[in-house]
Amino acid sequence: MQKENKTISVIIPAFNEEASIGKVIKDIPSLVHEIVVVDNNSTDSTSKVAKEFGATVLFEKQKGYGIACLTGIEYLKNKNIDILVFLDGDYSDYPEELTDLVEPIIIDDFDFILGSRVLGEKEVGALPIQSQFGSIIAGFFMNLFWKVKYTDLGPFRAIKFDKLFALEMEDEWFGWTIEMQIKAAYHKFKIKEIPVKYRNRIGKSKVTGTLKGTIMASVIIMSTIFKYAFRLRKKN
Numbered sequence: 001m002q003k004e005n006k007t008i009s010v011i012i013p014a015f016n017e018e019a020s021i022g023k024v025i026k027d028i029p030s031l032v033h034e035i036v037v038v039d040n041n042s043t044d045s046t047s048k049v050a051k052e053f054g055a056t057v058l059f060e061k062q063k064g065y066g067i068a069c070l071t072g073i074e075y076l077k078n079k080n081i082d083i084l085v086f087l088d089g090d091y092s093d094y095p096e097e098l099t100d101l102v103e104p105i106i107i108d109d110f111d112f113i114l115g116s117r118v119l120g121e122k123e124v125g126a127l128p129i130q131s132q133f134g135s136i137i138a139g140f141f142m143n144l145f146w147k148v149k150y151t152d153l154g155p156f157r158a159i160k161f162d163k164l165f166a167l168e169m170e171d172e173w174f175g176w177t178i179e180m181q182i183k184a185a186y187h188k189f190k191i192k193e194i195p196v197k198y199r200n201r202i203g204k205s206k207v208t209g210t211l212k213g214t215i216m217a218s219v220i221i222m223s224t225i226f227k228y229a230f231r232l233r234k235k236n
Contacts (some may be wrong), residue, residue, distance in 0.1 A: 006082040009034045009161075010098070012055070013068035014089035018044040020202035024087065025053040027095035036075060037089065038068040046089070066176035070169065074081055081161040092126060092201035093156045101158045104192050111163045111189035114181065115156035119128035120195035129199055130218075132195075138178060140223055145229045146185035153177050153221070156196055163189060174217040182228045 015019055025035055037050040038058045047057045060071040067140060069086065075086070082216050083102050087093060093115070104110040117127050118135060139150045155177055167183040169176070184191055
């Protein structure tokens, strides 16, 4: 199975990332067929810069990481796509590692690949202690309920496009990433984590950059775990 036989698209949810979005797009490997930036009601020139660097730009006025991802998926759903990659717009990830991220899907037929910042090299201060602690707690409960070992909740991830629709994603906020991981485990997808590098983002984090954001994200993540633990158990 060769890379050139696979159609790969990227979704980048973005809110006020004018200083970083061009760098992100520029570093994405050429094997990607379409880069979709979903401007999540930015008040700066995020969309203008993204267009200048060749991305397809969509607009989603309702704020929320998940709803931005869902908007991108809705746009792509009728296109002939094999693999979809999710990537943040703050330049904390290394977009050039996308090749490594999709390789296990192409070569070894994995369904879902998670880029783990915990397993990879990190700049000092790039991954706050609250994020690392949150990943440990979330990983513990996901292993308890669904017998899968995740080390991270990182946004840099790749999934077979048809498998994504089987998950029936619905979260519109910070629970998006963990919802995907829970449902991939529940559906017994072939899952793999690979180490990815991580650096200090450009600008301030909208989540871990404030106490309010950290608390809100923590509550949403934990409530998402227990919501699906109850809901999916009822389905069995």
